[in-house]
Amino acid sequence: MEDNNKYNLNEKSKARSTLRVLGPVVLVLGIALIIYGISNMFNGSNAGFIGIPLTFVGSVMTLFGYMGSLARYSASQSVPVAKDVTNYMLDGTKESIGLVAGEISKNLHQTQNQKSSIKYCSACHEELADEARFCDHCGVPLFKKCTKCNKENDIDAIYCQDCGAKLEV
Ligand SMILES: [Zn+2]
Ligand SMILES: [Zn+2]
Numbered sequence: 001m002e003d004n005n006k007y008n009l010n011e012k013s014k015a016r017s018t019l020r021v022l023g024p025v026v027l028v029l030g031i032a033l034i035i036y037g038i039s040n041m042f043n044g045s046n047a048g049f050i051g052i053p054l055t056f057v058g059s060v061m062t063l064f065g066y067m068g069s070l071a072r073y074s075a076s077q078s079v080p081v082a083k084d085v086t087n088y089m090l091d092g093t094k095e096s097i098g099l100v101a102g103e104i105s106k107n108l109h110q111t112q113n114q115k116s117s118i119k120y121c122s123a124c125h126e127e128l129a130d131e132a133r134f135c136d137h138c139g140v141p142l143f144k145k146c147t148k149c150n151k152e153n154d155i156d157a158i159y160c161q162d163c164g165a166k167l168e169v
Contacts, residue, residue, distance in 0.1 A: 019065030027058025122155065144168070 033051025119128040119142075126137040133152070134141050143152040144167045146160040153160055157167055 016065055019061045021065075023058055023060075023062030023065045025058070026054055027062055030055030030058050 030051045030053075033054055035051075037049065037051050120126065121128055121135040121137060121140060121142070123140040124135060124138040126135060128135060128142065132142055142155050144155055144157055145152055146163060146165055146167060148165040149160060149163045151160055151162040153162075153167060159166055
C-alpha cells in the first residue's frame, strides 16, 4: 500500500516535470506556427490554424505542470510565515503574559488561602489548624453539635446544615 502510494507520487511528479518541459515547448511551437501561418497566410498555408490549438494545449500543459508546485510553494511559504509571525508575536508577549498570569494566580491563591483556610479561635484568637475540631491552645470546641441530629456544624452556624434545626448559641 505504502509502496503503491510512493509509486503514484513518483508517477505524478514525473508527469508534472514532463508537462513542465513539454508545455513550454508546445506553447512556443504553437506561437511559432501562428507567426509562421500569419506570415505565410497569403501562400495558402494552414500552419496558423494548427498553431492556435497548439498554443492553447501548450499553455494548458504549462499551467498544469507548474500549478501543483505553485500551490505547494505558496502553501509551504505562507503557512510557516504565518506561524513564524504568530510565534514571534507570542514569544514576546508569552513571557510577560506568563509572568502576569503567574503573579495573578499566585495572588489569587494567597487571598483564597487567607480567606478560606486560616481561622482563628474565637476564645483565645490563636491560629487554628485546617480541620481542627478543637482549639489546640485552649480546647474550645470549633463546632456546634446539633441537639436534634448530633451533626457537627461550623462554630458560627445558626441552623443545622443537616436537619435545619436552630442551633443553640
Ligand atoms: Zn483557642
Ligand atoms: Zn441537626
